[in-house]
Amino acid sequence: MGAKILIISIISCFFSFTPVEVQQKDVFDTLSGYFKDSNSKEIAAYFASVIELEILSEEGEYSKAQAELILRDFFSKHSPVSVKVVHRLSSSSNYKFGVLSVQSREDKLRVSISMANNGNKFLIKTITIENDKE
Numbered sequence: 152m153g154a155k156i157l158i159i160s161i162i163s164c165f166f167s168f169t170p171v172e173v174q175q176k177d178v179f180d181t182l183s184g185y186f187k188d189s190n191s192k193e194i195a196a197y198f199a200s201v202i203e204l205e206i207l208s209e210e211g212e213y214s215k216a217q218a219e220l221i222l223r224d225f226f227s228k229h230s231p232v233s234v235k236v237v238h239r240l241s242s243s244s245n246y247k248f249g250v251l252s253v254q255s256r257e258d259k260l261r262v263s264i265s266m267a268n269n270g271n272k273f274l275i276k277t278i279t280i281e282n283d284k285e
Contacts, residue, residue, distance in 0.1 A: 178273060179236045179249035182264065186251060187234040189226035195219035199267070199274040206280045218278075225280065229255040247273055252283065259283040 178197070185193040198215040206225050213221060231253050238250040251262040261283040266273040 177239065177241060178247065178266070179239045179241075179251070179264070182249070183234045183236050183251050186253060186262065187231050189230055191219050191223040191226060194222060194275075197266070197273075197275045199269065199276050202275060203277040205278070207282070222278075229253075229257060229260065231255050244268060253280075259285070 182194060182197065195215055195218065198218055200215055201212055202215065202218045203212050204210065204218055204221055206221065233254045235252050236249060237252045238248075240246075240248040245268045247266040249264045249266075251264070253260040253262055259282070261281050263277075263279040263281075264275055265277045267276050
């Protein structure tokens with residue numbers, strides 16, 4: 152009887168560990184899907200109250216609502232056909248940074264996103280969209 156309990160305990164411990172390949176989606180996976188869908192509304196849900204945008208060399212600080220409209224206009228001119236996360240830094244409890252590679256019909260773009268912890272949630276502070284030099 153004791154051997155059965157030991158075997159069951161060992162097996163249940165083995166299956167309680169999550170393999171690296173089965174990790175939960177992180178925020179950059181979610182955002183890449185929104186970029187792929189040109190969904191400025193869902194991206195804006197992650198914006199801080201003021202966000203710094205730099206889109207193809209035009210930059211400024213905008214309110215959440217203004218930034219959403221600017222991003223929507225950008226998507227109307229550069230509709231993504233594929234998006235992938237190429238870099239992510241999320242080991243800090245206060246800061247996250249990610250880079251997306253965005254292929255539109257017109258060009259290949261690099262999107263850098265920095266996020267800060269506002270106490271209970273990570274919010275986007277800056278988005279930089281530039282031509283990919285590769």
